[in-house]
Amino acid sequence: MxxxxxxxxxxxxxxxxxxxxxxxxxxxxxxxxxxxxxxxxxxxxxxxxxxxxxxxxxxxxxxxxxxxTQTPMLHYFANSVLITVPSVIGAIALASMAGFALSTYRFRGNTAVLFAFVAGNFVPIQILMIPVRDMALRVGLYNTVWALIIFHVSFQTGFCTLFLRNFIKQLPFELIEAARVEGASEWAIYWRIVMPLVRPALAALGILVFTFVWNDYFWALCLTQGDDAAPITVGVAALKGQWTTAWNLVAAGSVLAALPSVLMFFAMQKHFVAGLTFGASKG
Structure with a gap:
């Protein structure tokens, strides 16, 4: 087998x-x-x-x-940081609370809510391009970093919730019951008991979400125009000239754009492997 x-x-x-x-x-x-x-x-x-x-x-x-120095790469890099860091924190924070609720509480519609999170992961992102862009234009968020932050948080929360719900579900429920008997609030159980125990899973999820958001090009191209809010992925494409292209500068910009994701993975490699194997065996 x-x-x-x-x-x-x-x-x-x-x-x-x-x-x-x-x-x-x-x-x-x-x-x-x-x-x-x-x-x-x-x-x-x-x-x-x-x-x-x-x-x-x-x-x-x-x-x-x-x-x-001769291109706006530092500006693009700053935009990517402003987009990626809040997106990762927001998605993991919302997903951890939703995963805690779905794995701990028994209520009518629990399975339906979980299925909704799962079904959202199977929606092709390309079919959302026009409605998301029109919505950003109507609310005045088009060509801002907030448009990308809100979209990435919304889109990543479903996958993160499914990921964390399965990890939290594997924790001994006796720990939560014992904390409730001792008079701990639900927020204290979530913050002081559950979150420290799933820290490897949070690290693994943080790397995955960071890599996806940092390397995103499709939504950065759909929701930005010009250099004001463009992240580094769009900035690298902008290095290509109209008549001639300095491919050595484009290649150097591509390496600089990929460097943060690579460095983060190697810095968090142990936590990433521990998070992927967390709960794989019992005994």
Missing amino acids: YPLPVDRWKPANRALYKISLPIALVIWLLPMLAVLVTSIRSTEELQQGDYWGLPKHFALLENYGAAL
Whole structure:
């Protein structure tokens, strides 16, 4: 029923796996490596059509310095921070309270509410483009960071609620009952008992939501216009010129845009793995 560990495979299958895995990894990393190499390549080499060879002149400081100083990348970066941080905090805060209620309280419609959260995750986001954009225009939030914050909080809360509800459901209910017997309020149970116990799940969820919101391009393009509220994903696309494009600057901007997500994952890697395996075994 469950896949066998690699060390218990047949010798031929194990050898094929060890050969194919590095090949698949290289193929998967090839576009990323191409972007990294292009980001340190000089403009003269690109004009000569040298895209895949090793750089003859490393223009690391020139390209990244130009991307930071000669373009509005820092402004885009600040907008991304203003959008991502409140979105992550808001989505996880609302989802943790909703997950606590759905996993702890028994009331009529509990299952229907849970199904509503689950069904919302299966709605294609593309069909929401026109109504969400029109709503942002009517309420005066179009081309503001608040439009993206509100949308991301609304859209991410459903997935986060389903995620946290399942984790909280696995906690021993005797802890909550004992706290109630001792006279603890529901808010104290939520904040002082449940939240510390699901901290690994919160960390894993925070990384997932941060990565999604930070790398979002579709909604940033739909709900912003110009540079005022544009995040870094739209800013990288704006580096492309009308007639000619400095691909080394675009590549450098792409690396800078992806760097926060990568750094956050490696900084929170232990918590991320612990959160994904939290509650996987009992005993």
